[in-house]
Amino acid sequence: MTVPLGAFIAVSAVLFFLGAAGVLVRRNAVVILMCVELMLNASNLALVAFSRRAGQLGAGNPLDQRGSVFVVFVFVIAAAEVAVGLAIILAAYRNRPTVNVDELHQMKG
Amino acid sequence: MIANAWLIPGLPLAAFLMNVSFGRRWLGRWTGTIATAAVGVSAIIAIGIFFEVRAGALRTVVPLYNFMTVGDFHIDVAALIDPLSTAMLLVVTIVSFFIHVYAIGYMAHDRGFWRFFSWFPLFVFAMLILVMADNYLVMFVGWEGVGLCSYLLIGFWFERPEPAGAAKKAFVMNRIGDWGFMVGMITTFLVFGSMNFVDVFDRVARNPPAQGVLSLICLAFFLGATGKSAQLPLYSWLPDAMEGPTPVSALIHAATMVTAGVYLVARSTPLFDAAGPVLAGVAGVGALTAIFAATIALVQFDIKRVMAYSTVSQLGYMFLALGVGAPIAAMFHLITHAFFKALLFLGSGSVIHGFGDVQDMRRMGGLRSKMPLTYWTMVIAGGALAALPPLAGFWSKDEILGSAFKNGYPILWVVGVFTGGLTAFYITRAIWLTFHGVPRDRHLFDHAHESPRVMTVPLLVLAAGSILVGFIGFPPDNGFIHSFIRPAVETGTGSAAVEAGTNWLEFLTFAAISTAVGILGILLGLSMYSRGRPDPAAVSRAAGPYYDVLVNKYYVDELYDRRFVDVAKAFAGAAWAFDIHIIDGLVNRLGWAIKLSGGGLRRAQTGIVGNYALSIVGGLLLILIVYGGYATGWLHR
Amino acid sequence: MFDFLEPFFFGLFALGIIGAGAAVVTLRRITAQALLMALTFACMAGMFLLLGAETIALFQVLIYVGAITILILFGVMFTKVDDRGYGLFFQQQTPWAAAVVLVIALPVAFLALSFHDPITPSAKGGDLIPLAASLFTDYSFPFEVASVLLLAALVGAIVLVKRDDQ
Numbered sequence: 041m042t043v044p045l046g047a048f049i050a051v052s053a054v055l056f057f058l059g060a061a062g063v064l065v066r067r068n069a070v071v072i073l074m075c076v077e078l079m080l081n082a083s084n085l086a087l088v089a090f091s092r093r094a095g096q097l098g099a100g101n102p103l104d105q106r107g108s109v110f111v112v113f114v115f116v117i118a119a120a121e122v123a124v125g126l127a128i129i130l131a132a133y134r135n136r137p138t139v140n141v142d143e144l145h146q147m148k149g
Numbered sequence: 150m151i152a153n154a155w156l157i158p159g160l161p162l163a164a165f166l167m168n169v170s171f172g173r174r175w176l177g178r179w180t181g182t183i184a185t186a187a188v189g190v191s192a193i194i195a196i197g198i199f200f201e202v203r204a205g206a207l208r209t210v211v212p213l214y215n216f217m218t219v220g221d222f223h224i225d226v227a228a229l230i231d232p233l234s235t236a237m238l239l240v241v242t243i244v245s246f247f248i249h250v251y252a253i254g255y256m257a258h259d260r261g262f263w264r265f266f267s268w269f270p271l272f273v274f275a276m277l278i279l280v281m282a283d284n285y286l287v288m289f290v291g292w293e294g295v296g297l298c299s300y301l302l303i304g305f306w307f308e309r310p311e312p313a314g315a316a317k318k319a320f321v322m323n324r325i326g327d328w329g330f331m332v333g334m335i336t337t338f339l340v341f342g343s344m345n346f347v348d349v350f351d352r353v354a355r356n357p358p359a360q361g362v363l364s365l366i367c368l369a370f371f372l373g374a375t376g377k378s379a380q381l382p383l384y385s386w387l388p389d390a391m392e393g394p395t396p397v398s399a400l401i402h403a404a405t406m407v408t409a410g411v412y413l414v415a416r417s418t419p420l421f422d423a424a425g426p427v428l429a430g431v432a433g434v435g436a437l438t439a440i441f442a443a444t445i446a447l448v449q450f451d452i453k454r455v456m457a458y459s460t461v462s463q464l465g466y467m468f469l470a471l472g473v474g475a476p477i478a479a480m481f482h483l484i485t486h487a488f489f490k491a492l493l494f495l496g497s498g499s500v501i502h503g504f505g506d507v508q509d510m511r512r513m514g515g516l517r518s519k520m521p522l523t524y525w526t527m528v529i530a531g532g533a534l535a536a537l538p539p540l541a542g543f544w545s546k547d548e549i550l551g552s553a554f555k556n557g558y559p560i561l562w563v564v565g566v567f568t569g570g571l572t573a574f575y576i577t578r579a580i581w582l583t584f585h586g587v588p589r590d591r592h593l594f595d596h597a598h599e600s601p602r603v604m605t606v607p608l609l610v611l612a613a614g615s616i617l618v619g620f621i622g623f624p625p626d627n628g629f630i631h632s633f634i635r636p637a638v639e640t641g642t643g644s645a646a647v648e649a650g651t652n653w654l655e656f657l658t659f660a661a662i663s664t665a666v667g668i669l670g671i672l673l674g675l676s677m678y679s680r681g682r683p684d685p686a687a688v689s690r691a692a693g694p695y696y697d698v699l700v701n702k703y704y705v706d707e708l709y710d711r712r713f714v715d716v717a718k719a720f721a722g723a724a725w726a727f728d729i730h731i732i733d734g735l736v737n738r739l740g741w742a743i744k745l746s747g748g749g750l751r752r753a754q755t756g757i758v759g760n761y762a763l764s765i766v767g768g769l770l771l772i773l774i775v776y777g778g779y780a781t782g783w784l785h786r
Numbered sequence: 787m788f789d790f791l792e793p794f795f796f797g798l799f800a801l802g803i804i805g806a807g808a809a810v811v812t813l814r815r816i817t818a819q820a821l822l823m824a825l826t827f828a829c830m831a832g833m834f835l836l837l838g839a840e841t842i843a844l845f846q847v848l849i850y851v852g853a854i855t856i857l858i859l860f861g862v863m864f865t866k867v868d869d870r871g872y873g874l875f876f877q878q879q880t881p882w883a884a885a886v887v888l889v890i891a892l893p894v895a896f897l898a899l900s901f902h903d904p905i906t907p908s909a910k911g912g913d914l915i916p917l918a919a920s921l922f923t924d925y926s927f928p929f930e931v932a933s934v935l936l937l938a939a940l941v942g943a944i945v946l947v948k949r950d951d952q
Contacts, residue, residue: 043796046901048837051800053898055807055826057891062811064762064883070861071816074823077854078807081830084846092837092913093903105920108913111842112921115849116932120939122854126861127943134949139865145756759883766886773890 048089056082069129069139073122080118084111150197154211154228157194157238158277160187161270168270172263180266181256185249188273192242195235202235207636210283210347221342229283229346233637236480236630237280237412240487244404245273247607251495252396254603255502265305265394272298276405280412285334285344288413292330292377295406296323302401303393315389322386326376330413333369340366350419357423367424370417371431374410378464380438385705387461391453395498398453403460403494404487411467411483415476418638422474432472432553436561436568439465441703443571447578448689448699451508452497455579459534460490462568466549469561475552476638481622481630482545488618489533489542492611496527499600499608500583505593510582512590519597522605524584526612531580533615535573535667538660541619548625551659566663573670581678624651796836802829816862824855841914 055078062075091107133139164187172180212227228234249269256265275294282288297320304316334344340358341349357363374380379387379402390402401407414421414431421428439462446458463486470479501508503520517524533542546569554562588594599605622628677685689696698704778784806826810819827850834843921929 043793043836044899044901045903046899047796047800048833049898049901050895051803051833053894054804054891057887057894058804058807058811060766061883061887064759064766064887065811067759068816068867070858070865071810071819073861074810074819074858077823077850077858078810078826081827081850084842085830085833088834088837088839088842092839105913105916108839108842108917109920109925112845112917113928113932115845116936119849119853120936122857123943124939124946126857127946129861130864131946133865137866139867141758144758147754147756763883763886766883766890770886770890773894 045089045093049086052082052086052089055079055085067140067142069132069141069144070126072141073125073129076125077118077122080114084114087111087114150194151201151206151209151211151230153194154198154230154281155213157191157198157242158274158281160191161274161277163187165267165271165274168263169267172267176263178262180263181249181253184266184270185246185253187270188242188246188249191273191277192239192246195238195242198230199235199239202230202232203633207231208347216287222338224284224286224344226287227283228281230281231637232634233412233416233480234280236484236634237408238277240408240484241273241276241280241405244487244491244611245400247610248396248400248404248491248495251399251498251604251607252394254601255396255498256394259394261305265302268298268301268305269396269400272302272401272406276409279409283346285337285346285349289327289330289334292373292409292413293327295401295409296320296327296377299323299390299401299406302397303390305393305397309392312392315386315392319386319390322383323376326373326383326410329369329372329376331369331373333366333373336362336366336369346416353419353423360423360425363420363424364427367417367421367427368430370413370420371427371434374413374468375434376410377413378407378410378468379461380410380434380465380468381441384438384442384461385702385709388454388457388702391451391457395453395494395501398457399491399494399498402457403490407460407464408467408483408487411464411471411479414468414471415480415638418476421471428472428474429558430472432469432558432561435465435468435470435472436564437465438462439469440564440568440571441465443568443575444699445702446575447571448696450511452500452510452513452579452583453494453508455510455575456490456493456497459493459572459576462572463490463534466546466565466568469553469565470549473553473556473558473561475549475556477631477634478545478548478552480634482542482549484621484630485533485541485545485615485618488611488614489530489540492526492530492608492615493534495604495608495611496523496530499523499604502600502604503598505596507590507593510579512593513583513588514586514590515584515588515594516597517584519594520584520599522599523608526608527580527584529612529615531576533619534576535671536569536663537667538664539616539619541615541617543660543664544619544622544625547656547660547663548622550663551625551656554659555655566666569663570666570670573667574674577671577674578678581674585679625656627651792836795832799829799832799836802826803833816867817859820855820858820862823858824851827851827855839913841917 059075059078059082062078063072066072066075087107087110091105091111129139132144136143138144161184164184167183168176168180176183209230210227211230212225214226216224216226218224249266252265252269256262259265272295275291275298277291279288279291279295282291300316300320303319304312306312307316337349338344340362341352343349343352353363376383387402387407391398393401421431442458442461442465446455446462449455449458463482467479467482467486470476470482497508500513500516500520500523503523504513504516507513529540533540536543536546538544550562550565550569553559553565620628621630676682677688701707775784803826806822806829809822810826813819813822827846831843831846831851834840834846
């Protein structure tokens with residue numbers, strides 16, 4: 041009995057929304073960043089799952105690797121994003137020694 | 150020569166452009182020479198054209214370029230060279246030339262010398278456009294142009310309030326007349342399908358429209374003429390225009406601009422002839438203006454004001470002539486008047502210049518010994534004005550009066566003759582008060598001097614003109630001017646009817662009557678002012694309220710002020726209040742509303758990252774709902 | 787006989803992912819959160835293997851478990867966590883956030899489960915060759931651009947963190 045595609049997608053969805061909840065709820069900036077990584081991972085899973093499903097549709101179909109290629113770029117983006125995000129957090133930490141995002145509200149209107 | 154007709158206005162225009170661009174810094178005194186030379190060359194070309202027209206080129210159209218063509222509306226900038234326009238060309242260029250020469254001397258000490266000699270040739274340019282146009286629209290361009298230059302030149306010394314106000318008054322009153330001109334012009338187009346003189350006059354002859362419409366057109370044009378030529382009721386700007394420099398008064402308000410109205414009506418003779426009763430109205434207004442202005446001139450103390458009212462009065466004579474069906478007489482008087490009135494103004498200017506810039510005759514007296522040349526030229530001009538034979542004014546004014554009587558307007562003839570008497574009286578008074586008797590202001594008298602040659606030579610030339618120009622109308626009704634102009638104004642419907650020849654008996658009778666009245670006027674003046682019988686002061690006291698009315702110019706200015714100016718000011722005040730409170734208020738309230746909403750909306754910027762993330766997720770939810778709705782068919786497109 | 791292996795491992799990995807993910811979101815100790823995040827990444831790599839995308843699984847381990855976890859740990863090390871109470875009204879959005887997320891998550895999960903297509907590993911085995919072929923021919927330009935992006939991120943991170951008094 042093989043695992044249906046829907047199972048993978050369900051896992052991906054649950055993980056994504058867990059991450060989203062974390063982003064909204066948590067106040068520590070580093071933890072928020074971690075939750076963002078969770079979301080990215082969830083989307084990666086969905087992409088690869090659909091990509092493999094498409095790969096079964098037609099042998100040699102030149103489109104069947106698009107999902108996987110996209111995932112490679114997501115890796116790249118995620119890495120860059122974590123680097124820059126941490127740099128921002130550290131820079132902000134230097135200004136006011138807090139990573140509590142609720143206290144970083146000087147841009148209010 | 151005729152082919153070069155466009156050089157005539159072109160040269161003064163070039164002079165204007167050069168002087169206004171470079172006059173202030175580089176050309177200095179040369180501006181005067183440039184302007185004068187330009188006008189002089191124009192005069193020479195005009196003389197050349199005159200000879201060609203006399204030789205037989207009775208109607209030539211010299212096109213310049215196509216102004217606009219919109220559907221049926223086609224206007225060319227073109228010149229119509231015929232005897233009428235040629236006569237005007239000669240008067241304008243020749244008289245302008247000598248006044249330019251005079252002005253070089255008169256304005257020599259003025260800081261705005263270059264400015265004066267920018268506007269002066271510009272004026273000549275506009276006047277020439279007016280005269281040369283072959284259609285009403287181009288004529289109107291010149292018409293408005295002279296109005297503008299009049300404003301610029303009256304208000305030449307604009308730092309003082311009186312000239313500025315006078316310039317404004319002149320322009321506004323002119324504008325009322327301009328409105329009339331426009332109504333006439335547009336109606337002409339609507340009725341005849343063209344604004345071109347030749348076309349319109351052709352169509353009037355072949356297929357005249359209803360007399361009501363034609364009367365409307367003519368009345369509208371006459372209103373324009375009233376404004377420009379200072380007839381009742383739009384005359385009161387002219388005396389105030391004396392705030393401008395004397396050469397301006399001489400050129401614009403004696404010889405040229407104010408004659409534009411006369412030229413307009415003369416040019417439109419075919420229209421006016423077919424319009425019936427309007428002509429009688431023109432004559433009536435002219436006669437009334439003549440006597441009205443003459444009565445005011447009797448009691449004025451400013452020498453230039455006397456001349457101004459005299460101009461209004463003489464213009465009235467010209468319109469009287471037009472109205473009784475004698476356009477040639479009107480043009481004749483226009484020509485002679487240009488000479489002797491310009492001379493009177495220039496002479497007054499010479500007196501003012503030599504008498505320390507004082508214009509009040511009550512401080513003058515006995516200047517005859519100090520300024521002999523000015524004195525004698527003024528006497529000649531005064532005699533011409535009073536229509537003493539054989540000076541120029543006699544021939545032209547007599548022809549007007551004779552035509553009035555012969556063409557069936559005896560009452561107007563009486564008015565004209567009586568006004569002639571008044572004219573003789575007031576000019577005698579003016580000359581006596583200025584040049585004869587005991588000097589009333591000793592200090593000024595001691596410093597008085599004759600004007601330099603650059604000013605006196607034009608006086609001499611104009612004096613010669615005042616003597617000789619009258620002979621272009623000799624023999625009466627059959628002279629050179631008659632045969633010259635007649636082809637341009639004859640319409641075959643009665644006006645300027647061809648005379649078989651001079652009726653000497655008729656002529657001598659009328660001449661005798663009007664000359665006698667004139668001499669009476671002179672004698673009365675001499676008696677009152679040189680001998681004091683009756684004493685002028687006693688007469689004024691006895692006349693009491695009548696005298697006051699005259700001195701205050703019939704209180705017309707006050708009347709206009711209250712009736713029209715105050716109303717306009719009230720309206721302007723209301724408009725201003727509307728603008729400030731309602732229009733500005735609207736805009737201000739709009740700004741205030743935006744500020745208010747901005748103030749409210751900015752509260753969404755809490756600065757809390759979590760809030761922002763929540764709104765992102767909320768938006769995502771919305772998108773999902775919408776997308777899912779479309780996909781499942783739950784939401785319809 | 788080995789039929790049950792695939793679902794078994796799937797369940798194992800799924801449990802790991804969701805459990806560790808929930809822990810990351812809810813726990814209070816940040817080091818625990820970081821390490822559990824690494825566990826999530828590892829289970830994710832296992833998922834990729836199940837899908838037959840071993841190259842992707844390899845990258846996952848290299849990049850996520852390796853680099854990103856370290857970076858996060860750096861962040862944890864350099865910052866101090868302080869726990870303040872809630873301040874303004876708008877800062878208390880935990881209930882709202884939980885509600886929104888659940889409202890979306892559950893229907894989506896149920897919807898997802900309706901995909902019954904089976905996934906079988908492709909007969910050609912592995913995804914390295916097809917992936918490489920696609921990446922370096924059809925998508926070579928984005929590949930190059932991605933490297934420029936990494937450079938930019940690198941420089942940007944350095945600029946952001948530089949101290950001003952140097």
